[in-house]
Amino acid sequence: MESESTPESADEMSFRAGTVALCGRPNVGKSTLLNALVGSDLAVATRFPQTTRERLLGVWSGSGFQAVLVDTPGIHRAKSALNKFMVDEALRGAQSVDLVLMLAEAPLLADIAAAEAWEPGPAATAALTSIAAAGRPIALVLTKCDRIADKALLLPILRKWSALHPFTALIPISATTGAGLEALREHVVAALPVAAPLFPEDQLSDRAVRWHAGERVRAALFEHLRDELPYCCAVTVESFKEQRKPPRDIVHASVHVERESQKPMVIGRGAETIKAISMSARRAIAELTGRPCELYLEVKVTPNWTRDPALMERLGLHAPVGGLS
Ligand SMILES: Nc1nc2c(ncn2[C@@H]2O[C@H](COP(=O)(O)OP(=O)(O)OP(=O)(O)O)[C@@H](O)[C@H]2O)c(=O)[nH]1
Numbered sequence: 001m002e003s004e005s006t007p008e009s010a011d012e013m014s015f016r017a018g019t020v021a022l023c024g025r026p027n028v029g030k031s032t033l034l035n036a037l038v039g040s041d042l043a044v045a046t047r048f049p050q051t052t053r054e055r056l057l058g059v060w061s062g063s064g065f066q067a068v069l070v071d072t073p074g075i076h077r078a079k080s081a082l083n084k085f086m087v088d089e090a091l092r093g094a095q096s097v098d099l100v101l102m103l104a105e106a107p108l109l110a111d112i113a114a115a116e117a118w119e120p121g122p123a124a125t126a127a128l129t130s131i132a133a134a135g136r137p138i139a140l141v142l143t144k145c146d147r148i149a150d151k152a153l154l155l156p157i158l159r160k161w162s163a164l165h166p167f168t169a170l171i172p173i174s175a176t177t178g179a180g181l182e183a184l185r186e187h188v189v190a191a192l193p194v195a196a197p198l199f200p201e202d203q204l205s206d207r208a209v210r211w212h213a214g215e216r217v218r219a220a221l222f223e224h225l226r227d228e229l230p231y232c233c234a235v236t237v238e239s240f241k242e243q244r245k246p247p248r249d250i251v252h253a254s255v256h257v258e259r260e261s262q263k264p265m266v267i268g269r270g271a272e273t274i275k276a277i278s279m280s281a282r283r284a285i286a287e288l289t290g291r292p293c294e295l296y297l298e299v300k301v302t303p304n305w306t307r308d309p310a311l312m313e314r315l316g317l318h319a320p321v322g323g324l325s
């Protein structure tokens with residue numbers, strides 16, 4: 001006689017798993033939200049727009065569900081080959097997922113009259129149009145709500161957004177305080193199909209530690225370089241060696257600039273800037289791996305790489321994220 005279903009198989013039958021893209025304009029808090037949900041600082045988040053260049057999968061596991069979150073670059077009007085790549089990468093991220101979370105920043109407004117008069121700007125509505133073209137269900141996530149003292153101001157803003165698209169939900173959140181994340185979790189889980197986990201429970205990201213190390217160097221460039229300079233830099237990790245005794249990672253990476261004149265700006269007087277970049281990145285890599293890190297950085301000129309798709313490919317800006325595009 002066949003056995004009755006066990007608690008394990010009942011769990012399996014109700015387990016939900018699927019993919020959820022985080023999309024929106026630059027700087028709205030996509031990477032910060034991914035980190036808050038996954039519970040680890042996987043994605044580099046800075047106060048500067050256009051920080052994220054490539055898709056990153058972060059695995060958000062909870063009781064009875066696994067949501068594979070796709071962090072994407074911000075959608076913006078792109079001119080250079082690099083910016084076009086970033087926007088393509090973002091829109092590819094919205095393809096064939098179970099749910100898209102379209103993130104938009106809660107605007108800072110003086111009073112209720114200003115909130116009633118507020119409209120989402122043309123860049124935000126253009127981003128929504130391009131995301132909606134993928135034909136996936138979209139929930140609107142209003143971010144950074146901790147900055148809004150009077151929560152009554154949120155209602156007219158949510159109403160304006162709801163008039164633009166048949167969103168599956170409109171959810172105000174703060175990734176920094178955690179407000180709204182429980183409501184977000186409930187909505188995401190309900191949108192996932194009943195399925196087995198897509199990733200092993202202990203895997204947090206689809207990217208190798210080597211890729212994350214390169215991202216930490218890029219984050220340090222944002223921290224220590226001014227104006228447009230971080231946007232003209234790419235990082236390639238030439239080698240990542242895990243030494244056993246004593247345990248430490250030995251990392252060699254290159255910082256590619258576009259022009260000869262940018263090289264001394266990255267290196268700094270008496271190599272002070274590159275030393276500071278190296279120290280920040282080394283600390284961040286060690287935090288990520290839990291092991292000490294020796295980092296060796298070299299600054300190279302790769303002329304006009306942001307304008308040349310072939311050079312970008314050589315610098316690693318090509319890899320579609322495994323199996324989910
Ligand atoms: N106050 C507040 N700031 C936030 C919140 N979420 C993100 N931020 C800040 O917003 C800035 C941008 O955050 P990111 O997560 O890098 O934004 P992003 O959408 O990934 O940006 P790109 O990758 O450039 O498209 C950072 O300075 C964050 O600290 C939030 O909930 N509250």
Ligand SMILES: [Mg+2]
Nearest residue numbers: 030031051052
């Ligand atoms: Mg980002």
